[in-house]
Amino acid sequence: MAKVHVRTEINGEPVEFLAEPRQSLLEVLREELGLTGTKEGCNNGNCGACSVIFDGRVVNACCVLAVEAEGARIVTIEGIARDGELHPLQQAFLEEAALQCGICTPGIIVAAKALLDREPNPDELRVRHWLAGNLCRCTGYDKIVRAVLAAAERLQAQEVPQR
């Protein structure tokens, strides 16, 4: 099958690639573009490890074909920190020890960023529901939820512009 030429934007940079229609966005991010921060967990839409922000909405990159990225704006975990500075979410995950094995962490940080971009001040229940599509088999979630709430508080206190 002929490869398709795809023009997209990833982490603020224009990116072009060739993809077979059957290749997922996850596959192309990791294997063609070297963006291996986005993890493959279940590869069937259940675990959220491959969460990326696609046109402003958090999606599973395993359930999006790379060819669907034509004209889209994508943010991956590699685009969360800026100028060598960790995003407050990343800082909070370190301080709250909100990770153990770390496989789910990029997806959770991306999903949490999508939440805080929309709702800067979510309560605990909202955070738990929003992150329901992100499985973590190590932490039991409490530290993750605490980290997201701490980052929300910090973002609001600092009035860091949402990006």
Place this chain on the structure above:
Amino acid sequence: MRAFDYAAPRSLDETFPLLADGRRVRFLAGGTDIIVQLREGRAECDLLVDLKRIPELRRIEIRPDGTLAIGAAVPCAEVYEHPEVRRRWPALVDAASLIGGIQIQSRASLGGNICNASPAADSVPALIVLGARLVLASARGERELPIEGFFRGPGQTVLQPGELLVRIEVPPLPPCSGARFLRFIPRNEMDIAVANAAAFLRLDDDGRIAQARVALGAVAPTPLLVAEAGELLAGQQPNDELFARAGELAAAAARPITDVRGSVLQRRHLARVLTVRALRGALARAQEGS
């Protein structure tokens, strides 16, 4: 995953010729079912037609007569975030906000949930009780039918080769009416229904039930409209005893199977309990005038 070609037509007129050259075609809207099915070999195609570049399939429109028209490729999140949908059709919000987690809701469409034709599809019982109609299009033109007439069995629909679902039309709720959708799963979210149920009630000036509809999912090969429950309820004063009898009729109408998610016994029980609770929820909404 087996290789296939990909097309992203910009209009229905560009779409129909793609369906006529003998290749096995599948449609792509949100992709959360079909991409996984293709990957796992549970579906095969020569050509995958992405419907998301067709503007009319991506639109939510409220017509002057109050009808809600949802393009078949509109993602669930756009449905439940829509302020007028939230205000006027909360039962649809009940369902759309329960399908998968946020990552799924960002992509998965009501059209895909319907065409995937799972007996457990969460959007379908809500759409049945709301009186939704489906508009199907092919090169020969459009036809429409009530959503409860769309399903033939698990994964089976009345769609003909060369035909696709283009939009879902939901009539305006009459005054003094309300609807509610409920689902049972063993966890709080992110699961497939063991059973689900929806109810619609319209009250007359005396607070009696003028019209009722009850629908069930995951308890039969297709989602079910339980007409006998609607007949029992019509003309009656709403109360718990009446709702309990409607629940018994729903349980009797269920034809469930035992599988990994639940047993025949549990599903019959759930059909009854969810029907009663959905009726209570519909009544509360009808009484608050939403």
